[in-house]
Amino acid sequence: MTISHSIRLCFLMFWVSCTAWAADPGRYLSQYAHSSWTIQDGSFSGIPFAITQTKDGYLWIGTESGLVRFDGVRFVPWVEPEGKHLPQPSIYSLLGATDGSLWIGTGHGIARWANGELTTYASVVGRVNSIQEDDSGTIWMVRTRLSGQIGVLCGIKGSKVQCYGPSDGLPCANGANDLTLDQRGNHWIGGSEALCCWRPDSSSTYLQNDLKTTAGLIGVSAVAIGDDGVVWLGIPRAGKKFGLRRLIDGVATSYAVRGMDGATLSVNSLFLDRNKALWVGTVGQGIYRVYNGEADHFGSSDGLSSDAVQHFYQDKEGDVWVVTSKGIDRFRNLPAKTFSLREGLTADSVGSVLATRDGALWIGNQGGLDILRHGTFAKMSSHDGLPGQDVTALLEDHGGRVWIGVDGSLAVYDHYRFRLVKREDGGAVGVIVAMAEDAAHDIWASYTGVAGNPPGLLRIRDLKVIENISFPPDGGALTLASDHETGIWLGLRNGGVERYRGGHFESVAKSGDGPEDAVANLLVDPDGSLWGATDHGLIWWKGDRAATLNSRNGLPCDSVYSLIRDNLGSLWLSTRCGFITIPASEVSRWQEQPEGAVKIRLFDMFDGAQTAHTSFHPSVSRTVDARLWFANDSFVQMIDPSHLETNNLPPPVHIEQVMADRKNYSPTDEARLPALTRDLEIDYTALSFVVPGKVRFRYKLEGRDTDWQEPGTRRQALYSDLRPGKYRFQVIACNNDGVWNEEGAVLNFSIAPMWYQTAWFRILCLASIMVIGWILYRIRVRQVAKAIGARFDERLAERTRMARELHDTFLQTIQGSKFVVDDGLEEPLNAEKMHRALGQVSGWLDQAIQEGRAALNSLRSSTTLKNELAPALRRVAESGVVPEGMTISASVIGDARELHPIVRDELYRIGHQAIQNAKAHSHGRSLEIALIYGHDLTLHVRDNGVGIDPGYVMSGREDHHGLQGMRERATRIQGQLTILSSAESGTDISVVVPGRLSFLYPGTGIFSRIRNLYRRAIRNHDPL
Structure with missing residues (x-):
């Protein structure tokens, strides 16, 4: 390494270590979750101008064409109540008051919407640009487009309206754009010609000379006041006296910080969030966020719906909403913050991260080595002496030296110099994938094969390779970990863990038999237990005990990429489904009962997590400030376990719509639905805007459901089998962090019955x-x-x-x-x-x-056969003892017909009895028997004897039943029995039986046959 390189590296490290200004790593707007809804998407019609949130949790958006309500998922146009109208459809300002009402500032007045009632104030005219509420509940507003010298500031208390102008000591008389109230009761008014500070007993004016000398300005467009009393001013024009200015002790000065010069901005809106960060909305330059003396920019090229910013608002959960000329945007802080090329990395190809003891974070990247120290990135490349381009594995040894795998070699950074480590034969060591330092301070490095050489393991002492262990071509160690006593742990590519010590490999356990069971990461606990990350879960070994922690124990997925413990001993996992943290107490409990489930907290894509497997180590590291850093083969993500925000606000729950058989009904209490309602649809919502996609619901319809239903994130309940009666529908919801609103919303309704119900x-x-x-x-x-x-x-x-x-x-x-x-x-x-x-x-x-x-x-x-009644009676007369001198005659008159068997038998018995009586008691000389077939059937038995005693005709003689039996038989067949008797003429006994009962076939014609069949059918059921 040349002297110039050494001087350059020394200067570079000195600059990095001395630039220790306190900047929040989350200062970048690109690290926030950003969402946008635009006019082109069809979310709403018309240019939006204002946004606010009412007490019930709804967001309201004022546009040039009306008012829109938003629940995080659905935009619903607000409909004016029947017979009531806003002063004008264009809405320029909104306020959600503490009493739950919504104040609507239009282009021609103001209105109040509360409890379904719309109230307008005719005395307030002009365009209402800003609305504020003071501690007493008075609503204040400022306006423009005024005719005449009337007050630009108005206050509304109850139904009373009071406006203030020059006669009340308010110098801003020609209209105002913005209004802000400070903690001392002052009204700061951004006027068209000056900045005014007013209260009933005093007033002040600022920038009047600067603004009135410049034609074409609309004055102060935005005012924001910090807790320290600093007043921020926004003027929609760039220049030394315009743009973003700061008023301190009555003196307004231009404001410039790193990343932003306020004098170059055309400011349209200002906002101070709860973290005391200043948001600056410009006319055509997007957003600037100033925090801790540094500004970050976010514009349409970064995804902002438009560079023309109209308004800012922060909701109850801390999300910041931005209104632009083309839509609305939301910025939300994420637990997992991303550091990529946008935030200062050399490239988006991060393979390893190393937290060193001096507080820096070393990042192995493609094309160089990035170092993050105190929120600032510095870069080392081949121009700075780095012996290569692509950094793979990293390690800090006990002496503070940093070992760097770069390209196909291994280098050590010590005292601002890079030194290469070579094998004894001078050859390259291969692509280093993992390194570790054992208890004897030897450095172990696992490498992949190069130039046809198999993978292997190097043991290095005093920058010299003292041992080179080869593996089979399909083997090798993916990760290394130092044993607290002696030796080194190896997570193998083909599955399982081995320990190398004393020149021998000891197989500890197998995680499987294939590459998919490879152990990608190792963690050794102080008690000697070992953790291994695999695609089938987290494997734990201690002594002769082994267990696997995976989805059967409560993990949302099985693939684990890396793991680490935080300062509190909690276990953090980078998995396929996101970052998972398991409290230390849960880990200990699971180690005692490996079959049990563990309680976890998941940070998924909604929380900014973007996890992936990386081939180099370490893939996760913990800096001295307790922050955890994860490499995902593209960029670095950071989670700060000590500053995790939890959304503790239970979401307000509302029932928005009831639809029965495709007809809308108001979701009021005790709604009455018509009879025979078949398809019922109940739309509900929960107002949590942090992650609407993670809001979960439960509902129950008392009278139908026996238990809570779990629709997940669905915001609709459907029923098609409801009977008439009264019902109570209750829905509850939880926010993105699982905080439930147990009270929820309730809808009582009934279904009317039909008359037959x-x-x-x-x-x-x-x-x-x-x-x-x-x-x-x-x-x-x-x-x-x-x-x-x-x-x-x-x-x-x-x-x-x-x-x-x-x-x-x-x-x-x-x-x-x-x-x-x-x-x-x-x-x-x-x-x-x-x-x-x-x-x-x-x-x-x-x-x-x-x-x-x-x-x-x-x-x-039957006693007699069909038509043999007459011959049978003749035989009766001629049989037995016939008195001497008695003659017997029998005749049949008419055509003989077939008789009913019962009629035939009964007539036979009657005739038999009459014949026997005549033979025994008449003493006559003749006996005549006649059977007459006519319309009716008639039987005559006549003798010329002495007759019957009149006293016996009706009742018969005592102990004799002949005459009585004859009468009973005649009655049974509905016949008429007649007994005529005298001493001179003898006895004549006749029986007449109706033909309809006697004859089976009285006629011969077809009609007679049909009639007889009918009669026969009746006769078969006759009591006879």
């Missing part, structure tokens, strides 16, 4: 069912009772019929046999008479047997 209809239906059930029950009871009665009647009828059968046949035959026996016993010695009597008894007994069989057969079938 009402309670009275259900009661009526229930009552009807009960009545019908009772009626059916009674009918069934009656049916059962009738069936039981019918069974009893059938049994009784059958018994009665059997009694008639026995009386009319069997008993009469037995009685006749008795008469014959009695007659024979009168002359017991007359053998001939006795023989004749016994023969007659034998015949009658045979007849009794036949009649008994006939009675039994009648239980199963």
Whole structure:
């Protein structure tokens, strides 16, 4: 190295170490999260002029065409209430008051929007440019475009409006652009011709001479007051007396800092944020942010929606909003800050980071070596003696020397000089990927193969290679770590960890069998335990114990790139899904119970994390100020664990819209939806603007849901199966840091029932069912009772019929046999008479047997066959004992027809009984039997005997049932029994049975046949 190089390096290091001005590393606007919404995107129509936030959490944007509400995701145009209007659609100023109201400054007056009511103030005219609220709740405003000498400053308290002008000691009379209130009650007014400081008892004017001598100016466009009493002024014109100026003790001077000259700016707006940083909005030069004596610029080339800045605002969560001529922008501080080419790196190809004990951060980059010290970057390259271009691995040894892998060589930076380390044969050592220093202060360096040589491991002492260990071509160590006692740990490319000591390799554990299981990073704890980063999780070894910490234990992903502990012992991981921190207590608990889950905090892309695997080491390092620095193969990212901001504001939750069957309803309490509502949509939101994409929701519909629903980030609840009734919808939300608003928002609503869904209809239906059930029950009871009665009647009828059968046949035959026996016993010695009597008894007994069989057969079938009723009656008349001298005749009148079996049987029994009575009791000489087939069926049994005693005609003789049985049989077949009897003419017994019951086929025509079939069907169900 030449003397000139040494002097240059010495001067460079001296400058870096002496430039120790206190600048926040997060001073760069490029390190903030930036988002923009523009007119071209369709977010809103018209040029925006103002922005504010109301107490309910909504952001409101005033544009030239109206008012827009923003919840972080959706822009909703504000609609004027029916019958009310703003003084003018163009809105130039807004204020969210402490009472929750929104004050709207238009091009022709001011209005107040609160609780759904719009109030306008007719006495306030002109363009309202700025609105402020004092500690008493009075609303103050300044205005321009005034006609006449009226007050530019107005105050509103309740419904009272008071304006102030020259007569009230206010010198600014021709209009004002901006208004700011200080802590002492002064009103600082940026007038068109001067800066005025006014309160009711005093007033002052500044810059009047400077402004009135310059034509074409609109005066002081912006005013900002710091806590130290410094007044910042913005004038929309560049020049020594214009631009950005600072007023101290009544004297206004130009303001210039590193990165910004206020005299060159055309300032349109000013804002002091909560960190006391000054934001300067220009007419066409974008944004300047001044903090700790240094300014940073951000313009349209960096992504700003426009270089013409109109207004600034900081919301409740600390985000800074910028209104430009083409849209709105948001700047949000990020936990993970990025240092790239934009912030001063040599290139965006960072492979390693090393924090040295003097507080500097060494960054291995492509094309050189970057050093960050006290917020300032310095660069070392080959022009400064660096023996190469691309820096790979880095290491600081116990003596403070920095070891640098550069290109295919290894160099040591010591006392402002670079010294190369070579092998004994003088060859290059290869591309260094990792280095470590063991307990004996030997330096170990792992390298990849070059020029066909295999990868290997170097052991260096006193800048000389004393040991060179080769590995298989597919092997080698990706990372190294020093053991606290002796030896070195190696994370292997082909998986697993080995320890090298005493000239031998000791296999500790295997993480897998392939390249995907390679151990990319190692960390040795003071207790001797070892951690390894792999694609399948974080592996931990201690003694003979081993465990893997991955997604099964609560990690959001398995791929771990690097790891480090912070000053509090918490474990920090760079993973595929972002940066993860695990508190030390959680780590200890997991080591005791490796199957359990751990509580973590994730910093993902929304928090600025951009993680990636790097091939060189160290890929993570901790500086003396406790900040953690991660290399991701492109740039460096920093997280300060001791200054992590947590968003502790629970997000306000609102229900914005209720839509039922594609019809909108106001989300008011006790909303009543129509009957038969099928598709219900409830839109809700939570007003956290830090990371709207990480706002999560839970909702529950009481009356339908049994537990909380987890829609994630979806801002809509959908139902399609709701029944009529009352419901209570509750939704809660958490912000980006998981802080929940447990109260949330509630919507009570009801769905009206149709007439058939009402309670009275259900009661009526229930009552009807009960009545019908009772009626059916009674009918069934009656049916059962009738069936039981019918069974009893059938049994009784059958018994009665059997009694008639026995009386009319069997008993009469037995009685006749008795008469014959009695007659024979009168002359017991007359053998001939006795023989004749016994023969007659034998015949009658045979007849009794036949009649008994006939009675039994009648239980199963008809007594007579179809149309043989007349012949059967003739046989009855001619059988048995026929009195001497009695003649019997039988005739059939009309065409014989087929008879109903029951009618046929009953007529046969009636005729049988009448014939037997005539033969036994009439003492007549003739017996006539006639069966007449006409419209009805008629049976006549007529004798010329002595007749029947009139006393027996109706009831019969005692203990005789013949006549009674005949009447019962006639009644059963709905026939009419007539008994005509006298001593002179004998007895005539007739039975007339209706033809509709007697005949199966009364007619022969087709219509008669159809009628008879119908009658037959009815008759089959007849009680007969």
